[in-house]
Each structure stands twice: as structure tokens, then as C-alpha cells.
Amino acid sequence: MEVRLRTATGEDYHAVNAIIREGQEEHAEALPDRFAKLDHVVAMGWYRSFSDRTDKEIIVAEIGLHIVGVAMLEMKRSPNYEALVSRxxxxxxxxxxxxxxxxxxxxxxxxxxxxxxxxxxxxxxxELNVWEFNERALRFYASLGMQTLNRTLTTNLLK
Known part of the structure; x- marks a missing residue:
């Protein structure tokens, strides 16, 4: 099985969306109060915003003619706030x-x-975000040397 990585094109939208939708469905089952079940998780406008930019990229993994994985990246800067180091x-x-x-x-x-x-x-x-329920992803990223930087805490006020 030969896996090839390449930059995504506009024609890859539906395949990319289908792969990301699998994860979205997992999230919607685990946290239905946070995640909706959608047919198109990745909005077309957002997908297109990655085209022809040096600060954004969509990388797809394909086997033969089938896209089997995706990474969506963008460059960011820290907020312009005196207490934070610019990065x-x-x-x-x-x-x-x-x-x-x-x-x-x-x-x-x-x-x-x-x-x-x-x-x-x-x-x-x-950097990336992982939801606490997603133990498989947490283990995966830890195995790659990633470390937890911060956590978002919540209190349900509707109980």
C-alpha cells in the first residue's frame, strides 16, 4: 500500500469533508450538547480560503485515487497583548x-x-485542540511528543 501526500485541490472537497465528518460524528455522539451531526462539516468557503495561500495548507493522504486522510493547517500569531510574548x-x-x-x-x-x-x-x-473524551487522539498526539499546554474548564449552569 503506497500512501502519497499532496496539497489538496478544489476537487478534493467532498472526500476531505467525508473524512472529517467521521470525526465530527464521533464528537457529536460523545458531546451532543457541543457538536452537531452535519453532512458538510467543512464549509466550502472555509475550504476555499486555504487555496493559493502561503499561510494555509490542506494536505491529503491518498492511496491510489482515494483520499484516506487530511491535515488542515494555518499560520497564526499570538494576540497583541502586553502580557503575552509575541510568537x-x-x-x-x-x-x-x-x-x-x-x-x-x-x-x-x-x-x-x-x-x-x-x-x-x-x-x-x-498547536492543536483535542477534546478530553477523545482518549485515542490524546494517546496518539502524546506518542508523537505533544504535550498539554492548557485546558478549558466548564460548569453546566442548566442543571
């Missing part, structure tokens, strides 16, 4: 592999391609 970092909006192709090293390859992309743009770090 430039890459943000990994999405990293997803189709369920049938998980645990075959595709996610690791997409992650490494994301690191390489970020380094090429002189990012100081690569």
Missing part, C-alpha cells in the same frame, strides 16, 4: 484519517508533514 505558530485545525485506514501510519505521516510545513514557515510551535 508565530502553526495551528492544526484538522488531522483525520478515514476509519478503515487508521493505525497504518497515515496519521503519523500527516503529522510529520504538518511539522515540516510549519518549520518551513518558521513557526515556533505546532
Amino acid at each position: 508565530k505558530y502553526a495551528y492544526l485545525n484538522e488531522l483525520a484519517v478515514a476509519a478503515a485506514y487508521q493505525r497504518q501510519g497515515i496519521g503519523k505521516r500527516l503529522y510529520q508533514a504538518s511539522v515540516d510545513w510549519a518549520r518551513a514557515r518558521e513557526a515556533e510551535s505546532l
Whole structure:
């Protein structure tokens, strides 16, 4: 099985959306008060905003003619606030592999391609968010050397 990584095109929209939708459905089942079940998780306008930009990238993994994974990246800067050190970092909006192709090293390859992309743009770090319920993702990212930087806490006020 040869996996090829490449920059996504407009024609890849539906395949990318289908892969990200798998993860969205997992999130909607675990946290139905936070995540909706949608047919199109990735809005077309947002997807198109990654085209022809040096500060954004969608990388797809494909086997033959089938897209089996995706990483969506963008460069960011810390907020302009005196208490924060100014920094430039890459943000990994999405990293997803189709369920049938998980645990075959595709996610690791997409992650490494994301690191390489970020380094090429002189990012100081690569950052992402993971929801606490998603233990599989937490283990995956920890295995790659990522560390927890902060947590968002909540209190349900409707009880």
C-alpha cells in the first residue's frame, strides 16, 4: 500500500469533508450538547480560503485515487497583548484519517508533514485542540511528543 501526500485541490472537497465528518460524528455522539451531526462539516468557503495561500495548507493522504486522510493547517500569531510574548505558530485545525485506514501510519505521516510545513514557515510551535473524551487522539498526539499546554474548564449552569 503506497500512501502519497499532496496539497489538496478544489476537487478534493467532498472526500476531505467525508473524512472529517467521521470525526465530527464521533464528537457529536460523545458531546451532543457541543457538536452537531452535519453532512458538510467543512464549509466550502472555509475550504476555499486555504487555496493559493502561503499561510494555509490542506494536505491529503491518498492511496491510489482515494483520499484516506487530511491535515488542515494555518499560520497564526499570538494576540497583541502586553502580557503575552509575541510568537508565530502553526495551528492544526484538522488531522483525520478515514476509519478503515487508521493505525497504518497515515496519521503519523500527516503529522510529520504538518511539522515540516510549519518549520518551513518558521513557526515556533505546532498547536492543536483535542477534546478530553477523545482518549485515542490524546494517546496518539502524546506518542508523537505533544504535550498539554492548557485546558478549558466548564460548569453546566442548566442543571
